[in-house]
Amino acid sequence: MSPSNGDSVTRPLSGWGRFPVERCHIFRPEKRAEVGKVLASRSAPSYIPFGLGRSYGDAALNSDRGVLMLNRLNRFLSIDPQTAVLECESGVSLAEIIHFFLPRGFFLPVTPGTKFVTVGGAIASDIHGKNHHRDGTLANFILDFKLLTPGGEVLLCSPTTNREVFWATCGGMGLTGIILSAAVRLQRIESSYVLVDLQKTENFDDAFGLMGESDDQYQYSVAWVDCLAKGKSTGRSLLIRGNHAATADLPPNLVNPFPVPAEPRLSVPFDLPAIGLNRLTVRLLNALYYRRHATVMQQLVALDSFFYPLDAIGDWNRMYGRKGFVQYQVVLPLENARDGLLVLLEKLRQSRRAPFLAVMKRFGEANPGLLSFPMKGYTLAMDLPVTGGLVEVLHDLDKLVLDYGGRVYLAKDAVLTAESFAAMYPKLDEFRAIKEKIDPRGVLSSSMARRLGVVKD
Numbered sequence: 001m002s003p004s005n006g007d008s009v010t011r012p013l014s015g016w017g018r019f020p021v022e023r024c025h026i027f028r029p030e031k032r033a034e035v036g037k038v039l040a041s042r043s044a045p046s047y048i049p050f051g052l053g054r055s056y057g058d059a060a061l062n063s064d065r066g067v068l069m070l071n072r073l074n075r076f077l078s079i080d081p082q083t084a085v086l087e088c089e090s091g092v093s094l095a096e097i098i099h100f101f102l103p104r105g106f107f108l109p110v111t112p113g114t115k116f117v118t119v120g121g122a123i124a125s126d127i128h129g130k131n132h133h134r135d136g137t138l139a140n141f142i143l144d145f146k147l148l149t150p151g152g153e154v155l156l157c158s159p160t161t162n163r164e165v166f167w168a169t170c171g172g173m174g175l176t177g178i179i180l181s182a183a184v185r186l187q188r189i190e191s192s193y194v195l196v197d198l199q200k201t202e203n204f205d206d207a208f209g210l211m212g213e214s215d216d217q218y219q220y221s222v223a224w225v226d227c228l229a230k231g232k233s234t235g236r237s238l239l240i241r242g243n244h245a246a247t248a249d250l251p252p253n254l255v256n257p258f259p260v261p262a263e264p265r266l267s268v269p270f271d272l273p274a275i276g277l278n279r280l281t282v283r284l285l286n287a288l289y290y291r292r293h294a295t296v297m298q299q300l301v302a303l304d305s306f307f308y309p310l311d312a313i314g315d316w317n318r319m320y321g322r323k324g325f326v327q328y329q330v331v332l333p334l335e336n337a338r339d340g341l342l343v344l345l346e347k348l349r350q351s352r353r354a355p356f357l358a359v360m361k362r363f364g365e366a367n368p369g370l371l372s373f374p375m376k377g378y379t380l381a382m383d384l385p386v387t388g389g390l391v392e393v394l395h396d397l398d399k400l401v402l403d404y405g406g407r408v409y410l411a412k413d414a415v416l417t418a419e420s421f422a423a424m425y426p427k428l429d430e431f432r433a434i435k436e437k438i439d440p441r442g443v444l445s446s447s448m449a450r451r452l453g454v455v456k457d
């Protein structure tokens, strides 16, 4: 059955981390006009929009309530080749934009580590990419969007029109309304290759030194941190930085500067037992990865492998076993980042949790988004399989992050407490006031919003 309008299907649902899994009533509108009908039908006590479920935790879940799957709203509405402004429905995925517009010389202005997210989901999380230090979040490139309010009105929001709602919605995790469509300014590029420099760093000091000194020369910068290195080597990493390759950077014999990206080659068809990722495996993987790459400069790398290495393995989230995993992503302000990240990694080591993937980026200035994640500083993200005691360990780490003036990213979160959340997001009251005004009857809610006390039960 294809649930649309007032029809729903009830089934267990999860985000990308497969933790938690919750029973939700799923509605799947086919057209923009149907979204309002579902909301008005009040077939469920509340609703939350759902894009492609690439947020890791419960941001797009609504236990025993309604979830509005919006990936059928996937039409391109217009493109202006002069200004590079694309207008599309909110369920269009970044993969669809790349597929259609990359061969025509346009790329996303900001992209996460997967292209399987929707435009609506990306705005609602106010996503950042490897270029935050230079370009900021996606919100900087949104000219405007049309928001269906819980009261049924369609509101045009931009940094100048309905400004407060715009900045509550960018990063607002779907709680202010349903983004129906958006106008996004794409960037023009000359090829689908990136010119990459790879450098090893000895520890955090070395990594911060290099990133602080020369990140500005690169549009994209990311460090892969070996979380198991100890003592003076804590924070040793592989720094991967690059710029889009211009026509002049390409070999003269290259026929097509925009080859079509390959489809995923591998997939994980079943749940691997979590033992497959035990500490030993992780240590080995880390060491291998670290040794394989010497310092390499000006390497031409295909855009897909540079931005989306994990997309090449379909359903890689199953590698963490049936219990799933949490991606713990924090940002610490510039002045505290070094000390805070050292303590954080030490605590994780003591708890014998083995992060499989730890990725560090440098953030530029924060924007006016009320619940937007980035602040000037360094962010670290790591995957942690769900095993006994993980939640307690993360709550402990949350306190540490707070002590250092940092915060946790909602798009990845599954466990933060309402108390820590309120302390991490100082504009929460402003957000609540706007939410109350735009949604007095509490039509939009999510499991995350209730857990974090953004809305009442």
Ligand SMILES: Cc1cc2nc3c(=O)[nH]c(=O)nc-3n(C[C@H](O)[C@H](O)[C@H](O)COP(=O)(O)OP(=O)(O)OC[C@H]3O[C@@H](n4cnc5c(N)ncnc54)[C@H](O)[C@@H]3O)c2cc1C
Pocket (backbone or CB within 6 Å): 015, 016, 048, 049, 050, 051, 052, 053, 054, 055, 056, 059, 060, 070, 090, 091, 111, 112, 113, 114, 116, 117, 118, 119, 120, 121, 122, 124, 125, 126, 127, 128, 129, 130, 172, 173, 174, 175, 177, 178, 179, 180, 310, 411, 412
């Ligand atoms: C491998 C991987 C790498 C990632 N890398 C990054 C990264 O580098 N940077 C980064 O910032 N994020 C990153 N993410 C997180 C991801 O970009 C965000 O979680 C994004 O919001 C997912 O989009 P989605 O369409 O899947 O939305 P969902 O996960 O389905 O929903 C996310 C939020 O958006 C809301 N939402 C969805 N659609 C709408 C709509 N139309 N209107 C209003 N609200 C809506 C939902 O209610 C929910 O609160 C990564 C995720 C993965 C799996």
